[in-house]
Every structure is written in structure tokens, then in C-alpha cells.
Amino acid sequence: MNIEEIQRKIAKPATRFLTGGFRPENTITESWIGKVFAFGRGERIPTDKNGDLMIPIAQLCLVDLPFVSSALANTKLLTVFLSKDFPEEFEPMGENWLIREYHDLNDIEVKEITNENSWLKPFPLKPEYVERDYPIWDGGGLSLEMEDEILALENNGTIESYYGIISHTYEHKIGGFPSFCQPGVDFGDDFEFVFQISSDQKANFNVVDNGSLMFSKNIKTGEWSIYYDFY
Numbered sequence: 001m002n003i004e005e006i007q008r009k010i011a012k013p014a015t016r017f018l019t020g021g022f023r024p025e026n027t028i029t030e031s032w033i034g035k036v037f038a039f040g041r042g043e044r045i046p047t048d049k050n051g052d053l054m055i056p057i058a059q060l061c062l063v064d065l066p067f068v069s070s071a072l073a074n075t076k077l078l079t080v081f082l083s084k085d086f087p088e089e090f091e092p093m094g095e096n097w098l099i100r101e102y103h104d105l106n107d108i109e110v111k112e113i114t115n116e117n118s119w120l121k122p123f124p125l126k127p128e129y130v131e132r133d134y135p136i137w138d139g140g141g142l143s144l145e146m147e148d149e150i151l152a153l154e155n156n157g158t159i160e161s162y163y164g165i166i167s168h169t170y171e172h173k174i175g176g177f178p179s180f181c182q183p184g185v186d187f188g189d190d191f192e193f194v195f196q197i198s199s200d201q202k203a204n205f206n207v208v209d210n211g212s213l214m215f216s217k218n219i220k221t222g223e224w225s226i227y228y229d230f231y
Helices: 003-010 144-155
Strands: 012-019 031-033 055-061 077-082 097-102 123-133 172-175 191-198 212-218 224-229
Touching (some): 055 191, 123 172
Antiparallel strands (some): 031 055, 172 191
């Protein structure tokens, strides 16, 4: 198998989000980090298990994005909230983290409500199409057979390393592959990686030590799962 065949077989498309750099319109068709202003009727910022307001982490509008995961085919908007005390990896959603998923924008209300204890700096996010996102070497996205093919190219001198023939999107993104800092994990039966929110210096958002929040969804039940790691 040659380089082009390997690249084609292992790549996935994605939408990545670049932070700031443009003037926002503050409409629900925009995506944000560090700010949530789209709520369903009667909704407010959720509270964690201690009764404290969660931190509004991100608001992602999926309408007209260049790529959206099939697991979000009927979803128009996502909002993400996190307790100031990070949840445990794979902790069930509810007490320390929450995703709100909206399938219709007609009932969405714009509410200028904030958590005064949030340390994040809000920025609009600009979506950008990524035709080919590639997995981290030990991130679980490569089959053993594909690893053998790549190692064979390294051993015969065709390539110097795997990272010389691929690129990986580390920013906030929908689709593609998770940006594992540590060796990859199995999200679980029927769970599919869907999107991630990464450490972001502009927004003053740090996942422990320059890591990423990675969200997967069960394609059968619709259940969400959270995982994160860091350097």
C-alpha cells in the first residue's frame, strides 16, 4: 500500500473552529466558546451537584457547517456546560457536566445570562472545513493492519515517520479524530466520537494541562459521554 492509499483510507472530514478574529453578530447561528446565550424556553444556566452554577463552555450552531457528524444529523444546536470541579472521565452526564441538544431553533430564546464566577473569555468561533483529519498514532484510530503498512513504509525508508505524511486538527472541532494526549481509549460499545473543545489560550480555557474535552455519543441510545486527557 502506498502513501496516497493510506492517507485516503484513514482520513475523516471535520469542521474545526478558529477562535476570534472577526466581529460577531450575536445571533444563534454563530458558535462561541466561553459563552452561551441560546436557551430553550424556561431554561437557565444549569447547576451542578453542589447547587452551584455550571460554567458555560461552548455554544455550537450546526446549521450550514461544512461538515457535521452523522450522529448529529438531526441536531441544530449544542450547548455545553461544566462544573468548576471537573467531572470524572466517563462520568454520567447531569451532576457535573451537561450537553443540551436542540433539534429545532424555533423555540430558542436569546438570554443574556452569565455565571459571574466564570474565568473564561468569550469569543466567537469561525468554522472551517477540514477535508482530511488523521488519527493520532496511538489514538485508537488505526487498525493493526494499517499500523503494519505504515511501519513497513518507515522500515524501507519511504517515509521518515507517520507524522510526516498526516496532519491532525487539535482545535475545537466536530468530526475527525479525538486529540488524545495519552494513548487512546475505547469510548465504549456503540459510542462514536462526535466533537471536542480544546484548551484555548485566547478564551482562557485550559483542560487541566493543555488537554481537550472529547465528547462521544451512543449511536443507538443517544447518550452522551465525556472523556479528557492532558499532557
